[in-house]
Amino acid sequence: MLKVENINVYYGAIHALHDISFHVEQGEIVTLIGANGAGKTSILNAISALVPHKSGTITFCDKELSRVPANKLVSMGLSQVPEGRRMFSKMTVLENLEMGAFTRRNRAEMQQDLEMIFSHFPRLKERVKQLAGTLSGGEQQMLAMGRALMSHPRLLMMDEPSMGLSPILVQEIFNIIQEINKEGTTVLLVEQNAHMALSIASRAYVLETGKIIKEGNAADLLRDDDVRKAYLGN
Amino acid sequence: MLFLNQLINGLHIGSIYALIALGYTMVYGIVKLINFAHGDIIMVGAYVSLILITDAHVPFYLAVPVTMAFCALLGVLIERLAYKPLRSAPRISALITAIGVSMFLQNLAQQIFTATPRPYPTVFTVAPIVIGKLSINFLTVLTVSVSIVLMIALQAFVRLTKTGKAMRAVSEDMGAAQLMGINVNNTISITFAIGSALAAIGAILYSLNYPLISPTMGSLPGLKAFIAAVFGGIGILPGAMIGGFVMGIAESLTKGFISTQLPDAVVYGILIVMLLVKPAGLLGKRTSEKV
Ligand SMILES: Nc1ncnc2c1ncn2[C@@H]1O[C@H](COP(=O)(O)OP(=O)(O)OP(=O)(O)O)[C@@H](O)[C@H]1O
Ligand SMILES: [Mg+2]
Numbered sequence: 001m002l003k004v005e006n007i008n009v010y011y012g013a014i015h016a017l018h019d020i021s022f023h024v025e026q027g028e029i030v031t032l033i034g035a036n037g038a039g040k041t042s043i044l045n046a047i048s049a050l051v052p053h054k055s056g057t058i059t060f061c062d063k064e065l066s067r068v069p070a071n072k073l074v075s076m077g078l079s080q081v082p083e084g085r086r087m088f089s090k091m092t093v094l095e096n097l098e099m100g101a102f103t104r105r106n107r108a109e110m111q112q113d114l115e116m117i118f119s120h121f122p123r124l125k126e127r128v129k130q131l132a133g134t135l136s137g138g139e140q141q142m143l144a145m146g147r148a149l150m151s152h153p154r155l156l157m158m159d160e161p162s163m164g165l166s167p168i169l170v171q172e173i174f175n176i177i178q179e180i181n182k183e184g185t186t187v188l189l190v191e192q193n194a195h196m197a198l199s200i201a202s203r204a205y206v207l208e209t210g211k212i213i214k215e216g217n218a219a220d221l222l223r224d225d226d227v228r229k230a231y232l233g234n
Numbered sequence: 235m236l237f238l239n240q241l242i243n244g245l246h247i248g249s250i251y252a253l254i255a256l257g258y259t260m261v262y263g264i265v266k267l268i269n270f271a272h273g274d275i276i277m278v279g280a281y282v283s284l285i286l287i288t289d290a291h292v293p294f295y296l297a298v299p300v301t302m303a304f305c306a307l308l309g310v311l312i313e314r315l316a317y318k319p320l321r322s323a324p325r326i327s328a329l330i331t332a333i334g335v336s337m338f339l340q341n342l343a344q345q346i347f348t349a350t351p352r353p354y355p356t357v358f359t360v361a362p363i364v365i366g367k368l369s370i371n372f373l374t375v376l377t378v379s380v381s382i383v384l385m386i387a388l389q390a391f392v393r394l395t396k397t398g399k400a401m402r403a404v405s406e407d408m409g410a411a412q413l414m415g416i417n418v419n420n421t422i423s424i425t426f427a428i429g430s431a432l433a434a435i436g437a438i439l440y441s442l443n444y445p446l447i448s449p450t451m452g453s454l455p456g457l458k459a460f461i462a463a464v465f466g467g468i469g470i471l472p473g474a475m476i477g478g479f480v481m482g483i484a485e486s487l488t489k490g491f492i493s494t495q496l497p498d499a500v501v502y503g504i505l506i507v508m509l510l511v512k513p514a515g516l517l518g519k520r521t522s523e524k525v
Contacts, residue, residue: 048412048413050409050412050413070412070413071412071414071415071416071417071418072415073415074413074414074415075415079413080413082409082410082413086407086409086410087410088402088403088406088407088410089406090402090406091399091402091403091406095399098399099399099400099403099411099414099416100414102396102400102414102415102416103414103415147414148413151414151415
């Protein structure tokens with residue numbers, strides 16, 4: 001479904017991503033794990049065309065993305081939950097969800113997705129009129145996911161959904177990610193919380209200073225000595 | 235009676251400042267740029283409507299939309315040519331460019347029209363409305379009501395329409411807006427177009443009240459409107475409206491009761507006091523965002 005081949009990203013003189021290649025197949029949960037500054041966000045932003053890549057190709061559903069502007073990707077089925085939620089804080093919860101469906105026309109289908117999102121996140125339904133900026137961190141993460149889901153994506157990319165959340169909430173969010181995946185949405189999950197990410201993913205890539213240093217089945221990586229030492233703390 | 239008269243005058247000029255201030259605040263809200271060329275859009279609007287009405291004999295009701303369209307186009311063009319290339323440059327670069335665009339427009343107007351002021355035609359010869367001892371000019375009634383209707387319409391547009399919501403989304407977070415599928419460039423263009431079209435109406439209403447048109451005529455109302463926008467909290471639409479009225483009334487009352495030399499000093503004084511008390515302006519908030 002998504003194929004990234006040898007992409008390189010620079011920020012001025014900083015070479016942030018070195019020949020990154022990986023792929024995500026239909027129906028999978030794939031995770032990219034790595035420490036602070038490894039380049040996880042840069043990868044997602046390169047796919048979302050928010051940062052340009054100097055070389056390499058990104059293919060999504062057999063389409064090469066290099067000439068596609070960022071705002072055209074959503075309607076192709078690519079959606080990102082950005083790092084730090086990035087809610088429209090001065091808009092209500094409902095307006096934020098509407099923004100997620102900005103490019104869609106079919107009202108009936110949108111309504112269906114809204115119901116689906118409320119069934120996953122009943123707390124959002126209770127707060128439709130509340131300003132997003134006044135939500136708790138956990139609720140904002142739910143809203144960010146709901147907003148991304150409102151575009152009815154084929155591939156949902158998530159950047160550190162566990163950031164700043166209590167262990168119980170992280171568990172809740174990860175359960176929902178699994179549910180959404182079972183309902184048919186492919187997931188690319190970027191995480192520092194390697195244990196949680198590896199426990200729900202089918203495959204994983206380990207990122208270090210802009211390079212992929214390991215890849216494999218999530219279950220295998222969970223038992224891998226190097227990975228355990230570096231990311232699981234034992 | 236004098237007080238009431240001055241108050242009404244203040245409302246009159248204040249509603250023009252408010253219309254112009256909306257353009258400053260909308261543009262600042264979306265691209266975080268003080269568009270110093272906005273005042274000169276007023277000058278362009280004044281000349282365009284003057285030429286249409288006196289030289290081309292276009293009826294007033296047609297001259298208004300044509301002037302609006304011209305200014306909207308000019309606003310969009312300025313953004314595309316001068317500001318867009320600098321969108322990711324340090325903010326000071328865009329600010330200096332804005333001052334440059336302002337000077338360019340003034341000099342261009344001087345080349346075309348010379349520095350000699352031209353009189354603006356009298357369009358309305360309706361008798362003043364008399365209520366007891368109070369007499370209110372038709373132009374005052376027209377200006378205030380047109381402004382209020384436009385402000386309400388703009389507020390509704392930004393609150394309720396899809397484009398309006400896109401404008402709010404882009405002003406909060408350009409990257410996130412792009413992730414939603416919003417075309418950021420178009421949204422910014424629309425913002426400049428609306429702000430400039432409002433300035434065109436402001437220009438016509440201003441010229442009807444102060445009927446002398448010159449290449450530098452936009453500076454003063456532009457500055458006052460800018461102060462109004464900052465006073466109300468730059469980036470906040472209702473703030474610009476309130477700010478416009480406050481500035482107009484303060485100016486008019488100062489003229490009537492203190493001195494005709496002092497209104498500008500009073501206007502700056504009010505702004506300074508406001509910024510000392512509330513640095514973000516009347517309706518401005520220091521938002522603390524949760525992570
Ligand atoms: N806009 C930018 N300008 C300059 N350098 C940047 C920019 N964004 C990221 N970088 C650099 O690129 C590298 C990768 O950053 P990135 O944000 O992709 O890491 P990350 O894995 O997402 O980190 P974290 O876990 O902290 O979110 C870092 O060294 C960072 O300093
Ligand atoms: Mg990151």
